[in-house]
Amino acid sequence: MSTNAELSPGTQFVSSKATRTGVVRSVLGAGGQGTVYAVDLEGATFALKWYHEHYIDIDTGLRDRLANAVERGAPDGRFLWPLELVTIPGNPSFGYIMPVRAGHYVGMRDLIAPPPKRVELSLADRAKLCARIADSFLQLHARGFCYQDINFGNIFLDPATADILICDNDNVNVDGAPASIYGTRKFMAPEVVRREVLPSTQTDLFSMAVMFFYVIFGWHPLDGQQEANIKILDTDAENRLYGTQPVFIFDTVNNANAPVAGLHDALVYRWQSLNDELRDLFLQSFMQGLFNPGKRVLEYEWRSAFLKMSSAVYQCGQCGYENVAQSGGAAKCGYCGQDPAVPPLLKVDKNILTLDVSRPITSSMLSLMIEQPDPVVATVEAHPQHAHVLGLRNQSAETWRSEIPGYSATPIAPGKTLRLLHGSRIETAGGLLEVINPGDTPA
């Protein structure tokens, strides 16, 4: 039998766990390690990854890794996790089954692809996407696994909802166990590029931060002046840029790799449009975190920062560029530099929500946790006759209590709307909300 022979439709296989028998249907895709098939197993459709023989010869730890993954189970529903090992009588190779990825998911790299392939996502959706990635890797790492090879190729997204799926879980390993792979170009931590260590949860944190920078900026965090000066990027140059002499493009101390005017302007606009909290996380990741893996930003820190960011995005009133609101200080649009006319805000604890009639407020926006399902608790509505007068409708099942400065407290029953006035406080089940700058003052 030749090493890359495909399984023909109708081939029967046996699953390890329940020794059930399934049938191969069609090819879903082929890669360097194996081919992925759509299969039937007792009435349900799954994906079967079937390895090339030459690959199982090289990756000797594969079967144990997969068995371990199957036994421990998926960290959460976003992983296309190995469910069962699979063998075929008389065939020396093996494979595993996993859920099928639905057709409306696209690869993460489409976010930076040139048009017409490019997937355009709002800044708020990009932030949501990142929060979900952080959440999933938190679940993975918390179970003692490391992913080893976080990159564009193995995360997929639904452009309509910014939901994610994480594929290629066959490299996932128990943290500290010998790794099967170094990683993917430009995503590897500097110490992995230098071949000093093998991938671990700490190098995963670096790769994840690179991924976040790509999602928000469409660009690599270590590609500034230094990279722009290199005419032919050969292996030596790559090792310097990403291994031995990496410098963050927005490094606040060392400007050796700073943005180049005319080339990196778009990155500068985006940097200026972000809130301090997110900028600080990037600075920590790509300044201290470059050489000190212990200083890398943790998953829950990213998750909370991105969740906050996703509900604080607004469009500049002058130019339409998306900015992130934060409390304190006069705002300036990151793109046009003018007063962006910040929309009314809701302050929830230390967190800021921008109010927008087209965006319902959901429970997770108040709790800053990933919630599934995520019910709408309030909507912002314009007064039918006076568009500039805004109200907040209670869409939750609980009665709120509102306190307007100088008035006595009033209950806001479910379905009722409260007129938004600067300084009003609203007690809800999700926390105490404070209204800032809703425009019109009371007559």
Added chain:
Amino acid sequence: MSERPPVPVITPGALARRRLHVMFALDCSGSMRGDRIASLNYAMRSALPELLSVAEDNPEVQVMVQVMRFDTVARWHIDEPTPIEEMEWIDLDAGGETAMGSALAQIGEALDSAEAGPRQLPPVIVLASDGYPTDDIDAGLEQFFSSAAATAATRIAIAIGSNTDLDTLERFMNSPEARLKPLRANNAPDLVKSIKWATTAPVKATSSPTNAPDVASQLALNAEQLEAPSSEVVW
């Protein structure tokens, strides 16, 4: 609510993508006439879509294609670096001698002018030949290697049939410790496979997971997986 201005679309990646030049030097001498040139045309036709698809896996890179043909003289078949998305294959015909030296010299010049242009990755140069050079190959190789980009390039040679100048092809590849050897294409299916591999593997190496320290070692690893030639018709 008032009408909102449209979101300014600012696309850094698309503006400043690094180029990856993929250049072909293809033998169109008399000995290629018949099924060899037909297979070569077929191989190029089928390799281009695969090259496009691996190029799309690395959106930070713009793949540009150029094709040099050589028979009694060497001249460009596709002389402007052409974005892979716009490539349409035009069939080559065969007849004449084997001006490989001149072909490599001209590729060296093209690499020099590309080096003056936008940022790039090390180029990929694929040389396919079924015979012995009939012009001054020493001068050609010297001029070729005088270009810094040629030295940095991933160079892959394909030996078509059994009467090829392997020595020259190895000098062109100049692979350290001869890790990469010329690919042998002894029949039509092999030629298709070799062309596809030579074109796509170096591009794929820029965006796929790796265990190897550099592109050349990764290619050497992958090349081992190219299957042994199938027997059938042998050229």
